[in-house]
Amino acid sequence: KAGVTQTPRYLIKTRGQQVTLSCSPISGHRSVSWYQQTPGQGLQFLFEYFSETQRNKGNFPGRFSGRQFSNSRSEMNVSTLELGDSALYLCASSLRRLAGGTGELFFGEGSRLTVL
Amino acid sequence: GDSVTQMEGPVTLSEEAFLTINCTYTATGYPSLFWYVQYPGEGLQLLLKATKADDKGSNKGFEATYRKETTSFHLEKGSVQVSDSAVYFCALKELNKFYFGSGTKLNVKP
Numbered sequence: 655k656a657g658v659t660q661t662p663r664y665l666i667k668t669r670g671q672q673v674t675l676s677c678s679p680i681s682g683h684r685s686v687s688w689y690q691q692t693p694g695q696g697l698q699f700l701f702e703y704f705s706e707t708q709r710n711k712g713n714f715p716g717r718f719s720g721r722q723f724s725n726s727r728s729e730m731n732v733s734t735l736e737l738g739d740s741a742l743y744l745c746a747s748s749l750r751r752l753a754g755g756t757g758e759l760f761f762g763e764g765s766r767l768t769v770l
Numbered sequence: 771g772d773s774v775t776q777m778e779g780p781v782t783l784s785e786e787a788f789l790t791i792n793c794t795y796t797a798t799g800y801p802s803l804f805w806y807v808q809y810p811g812e813g814l815q816l817l818l819k820a821t822k823a824d825d826k827g828s829n830k831g832f833e834a835t836y837r838k839e840t841t842s843f844h845l846e847k848g849s850v851q852v853s854d855s856a857v858y859f860c861a862l863k864e865l866n867k868f869y870f871g872s873g874t875k876l877n878v879k880p
Contacts (some may be wrong), residue, residue, distance in 0.1 A: 699858065699870075709866070764812075
């Protein structure tokens, strides 16, 4: 069973540009979450999508956005890049359950963004 | 609100030493608890989990017991190896939301 696939793995952008990152979840997983990981702030939750709808959102500015397609693949976009956006962006998929349950997260290897 | 607090690192141990990484949590209900591990250059991998009080999760020699009375989920391993060097994250899940600790870096020296 293929794991969570993120593309691209590495990318370099300059301030003011925008970037789109892609995530393909494990087959059958309909929930996709995005996290930003930096040395100083640790893992920070960006948003979660389930059935093409954003279900939860973290505390990030509107420059960070996402979407989910009917095949559960997800993209996140960061516009007007700032130096502080340099980070590892992790995508995770899960079997979301309405009543909770374990539904652990399965992570991809991440997309490492460097903003110059 | 819900939160997870874990001991700050880095933790440096010699091979075959005993490992404990402390994790305590705050939750409003009955969360599931997890330990994830991140090896250099990789994403997070689930190490073990527990879904209710007194459950013990275990995997690859690591163990953690869900202690509701002390709201803790400490990670332990009896004899660490160099290959265990990584960052360990404690996490809880409640109502489809995950909350992660800040991570503890473990360095194991030969």
